[in-house]
Amino acid sequence: LHTTDLHGHLDPVAVKGSPEPSGGLLRCATIINAIRKQEPNVILIDCGDLFQGSVESYLTRGKIMMEAVKYLRYDALVVGNHEFDWGVERLREFYQEAKIPVLSAGIVAPENNPLPWSRPFLVKEFDGVKLVIIGLTNPLIPKWSRPRLLGGLRFSGTLDAVRGALARARRL
Numbered sequence: 001l002h003t004t005d006l007h008g009h010l011d012p013v014a015v016k017g018s019p020e021p022s023g024g025l026l027r028c029a030t031i032i033n034a035i036r037k038q039e040p041n042v043i044l045i046d047c048g049d050l051f052q053g054s055v056e057s058y059l060t061r062g063k064i065m066m067e068a069v070k071y072l073r074y075d076a077l078v079v080g081n082h083e084f085d086w087g088v089e090r091l092r093e094f095y096q097e098a099k100i101p102v103l104s105a106g107i108v109a110p111e112n113n114p115l116p117w118s119r120p121f122l123v124k125e126f127d128g129v130k131l132v133i134i135g136l137t138n139p140l141i142p143k144w145s146r147p148r149l150l151g152g153l154r155f156s157g158t159l160d161a162v163r164g165a166l167a168r169a170r171r172l
Contacts, residue, residue, distance in 0.1 A: 001035060003028050004047035007082065008057025008065055025068050032072060041126040044072065045103075045133065048080020051094065061090065066098045076122045078135035079104040081144050088151030092117060103135020106161035108154040115153075120165040123172060132169040136161055 003025065012021035036042050046069060051062035069077065077100050083091050095102045095117040105120035121134045139155040156164075 001032055001042060001044045002047050003045075003050075005049045005080075006046070006051075006065070007049055007053025008051050008062070009054045010056060010064065010068065025065070025072075029068075029072055043075045043124055043131070043133065045076045045078065045135075046074055047078045047135075048137075049082040050077065050080065052082040052085040061086065062094050063097075066094055069100060070098055074100050075124065076101045076103050076133060076135060078102075079107065079118065079137045081138055081141045084141065084145045084149045087149045088153065103133065104137045105134050105165045106137040106139055106156045106158060108156055110152045110154075120161065121169050123169065130172075132166075134162060134165045134169075 006023070006025055006028075009024045010026050012024040012027055014021050015023075032044060050069070051057050051065035057065050077095070077098065079091075079102060083094075092115075101122050102118040103120065103122060104115065104118040107115065107118065109115045121132050124131045124133065136158055137155065139157050139161075141155050142150060
């Protein structure tokens with residue numbers, strides 16, 4: 001299961017042209033919990049742009065979303081472009097508090113500013129079958145974000161990131 005582009009919304013959001021609001025983590029939670037009751041082997045991942053964009057998330061500096069993903073027992077969080085809106089230091093704090101694996105294939109950290117909270121992939125095993133989940137981070141983030149928010153991070157191309165992650169995963 002995955003969520004993406006929640007942008008800090010717990011409640012559904014009005015969508016132009018739609019008769020009903022949609023999205024929001026609370027609606028997702030209902031579906032996530034129902035599927036987990038039916039299926040023993042479920043992985044839950046957020047694919048980025050998790051905590052920046054709503055009033056409630058802004059006022060708590062993302063803490064409300066962090067608490068929600070902890071409560072829902074996410075298996076991993078993938079770094080999206082809006083994760084950098086409050087800068088690398090806040091992002092580091094957020095992920096340390098969440099205590100959920102962070103996937104960021106394609107992010108290259110300088111030696112003096114390591115990302116101890118991230119890794120390119122996650123391995124999960126179900127009934128003897130290993131599954132490798134690679135968390136790709138968009139290489140265009142430097143074009144969309146202010147350099148001061150990125151803390152010296154560089155972003156490699158998607159294909160290079162996948163090849164590197166697969167090479168490392170195959171060694172396991």
